[in-house]
Amino acid sequence: MNVSYTSREQIEVYRFSLPAAIFIPLLALFLQAFLPLRLHFFEIFDLPLLVTIFMAVSRRNPATGLLTGSIIGLLQDSLTHQPIGIYGIAKTVVGYGASSLGVKLDVENSGSRFLLVFGFYLVHQVIYLIVARGMVGQDLAWRWGHMAFAAFCNAALAVPLFMVLDHFKQRG
């Protein structure tokens, strides 16, 4: 049985124009690379992840969501000095999960968005750490406190950010 916890009206599939689909992730990558130089605290945010989640839950298509996450993650990897694929794997999973969840949950209000981002940020970090430690052999520590705080900050940023990004959505 297909269980959905949303009303019929809430399950709306959106799409993005081609320029928006290209430039929003690129802008997120650019800001993520540029802003921490000037605003050091910005390092705690993960704008590409937020864009991945937003696009995935808006499109409500797991295949599209995971591909979006994969591309954004690989691009983010290419800005680091680490092997390409760590962020790619993590964001692929997040993209798939967010779009799958978007079909079943109401993700249009601020509360659900906050919880969604909070949860997926933790998932993202756990996958990242597993891959980085298990495959790449990086010596990364589990900092649960820091991770929870970062998840909270990202979720708090996601609420207004998603409101802005809502303007780029088009009914599918």
Add this chain to the structure above:
Amino acid sequence: MENLLTRHRNVTILVVVLFAEVVGLAVQVKRTSDTDSSRLLRVWTVTAVSPLEKAFVAAQQSVRNTWHSYFYLRGVRAQNQKLQEEIEQLRLQQVRLAEDAGQARRLQRLLGFKEQFIARTLAAQVIGSSGSDMSRVVYIDKGAGDGVEQDMPVITADGVVGKILRVFPTSSQVLLINDPSSGVGAILEKSRLQGVIKGTANGELLLEKMMSDERVEAGDQLLTSGGDQIFPKGLPIGVVKKVSPGKDVFLNVQVKPAAELSRLEEVLVITQVVQRQPSAKEAQASMRAVDILASRLPSIPDNPRLPSTGVPLPVGATPPAAKPAGSKTAPGAKPGVTGTTAQAGSTPKPRVKSGQTAEAQLTGGAVKTSAPKPKAANSAANTAAGVTSTSAGVPPTVTKTPRAAKPTAGAATGASNPADQKQPGTAKAEDGSGSATAAPNASAPPKPPTGMAQNPPPATPPAEPQP
């Protein structure tokens, strides 16, 4: 089977994509050398992002420059004055350090040591970062087209920043020293203990390989040891922040980086490091204290004339026109102070040949008056003779004349350094109207002795023979 894949299309795509990513990652990890397989994607991404970053940085710089240059000028005058004073202090300090460095070079040359010199640097602007606290790299706006190569050291005026990790056509990736994958050979400045500086996941610096019985204290300076073959020796890395017992027999030494790694804006890429023996000429080269002191002191006119009131010049002061024939004063040589000659009020004799003026060096904060270096004189005579060697407050009653440097041959006059002229006999000259027969420094601008009276020099140590 086909029906199964169709029914679980999304899961299948997920598995395929993840599998591809895992395989790609495994291939990169397997390779020990640089991951050339991923270079294309990196170049694409950096090429797409860096123009935006450059444009933003340029815009930010121009706005900041406009603001600071034209609008926000509050306190600039006071700051300028403060900086000028600081420059004077630093220049004096530089003389002392140059003397030390000269001595070190002489010793190195004697021992046949080779020294690394930073021959060329390239200034670069930091335009971006990785955007992740898992990867501490920054991007600079200089790339292969500017001569940047892999593994070149990157520094700031404060200290070491990192090294070039990847080079792109118009930008480069710099691995910061606080990344866990970086390592810098370090040496403690005082104890000369060597270790390795490593970054942590938190972005901190740790000094590794320090045994627990070693004496490491908070506040100790850390310099590059040169052992990593990347960073030249002697660059500041940071200061020991905290020392605590670590694993096994090692200490856990936390280091505060000298460079502000989280607020980098402009950096220097060391593009050329030369390893050579210091030459004898270089070893002997040192700045003269009179050059420094002369620029600090208030000047008097080059050609002092009789005042319109008809007041005669002070005793011992000789107008330039009254210089005896044969007195060769170098261009720029100016009225200084007559030393013992001035006291006697006698006509000064030309003892200084152009370019062979008395040389004063500041060593360890003391003004050392050394001899001129006549061409015919041997080195021992150079250092010991021909100088009015005085101590502060002691009248320069003894004038040593070099044997090889006869007055006619261009030996120095008694007044070699205005710093040595503070004495009762020269009180009249301190009014700034006195002229000099001998230029303390042929290349220095005209300076009166006034300032010297205000700034009495420290005791003069004996001149050291030059090797």
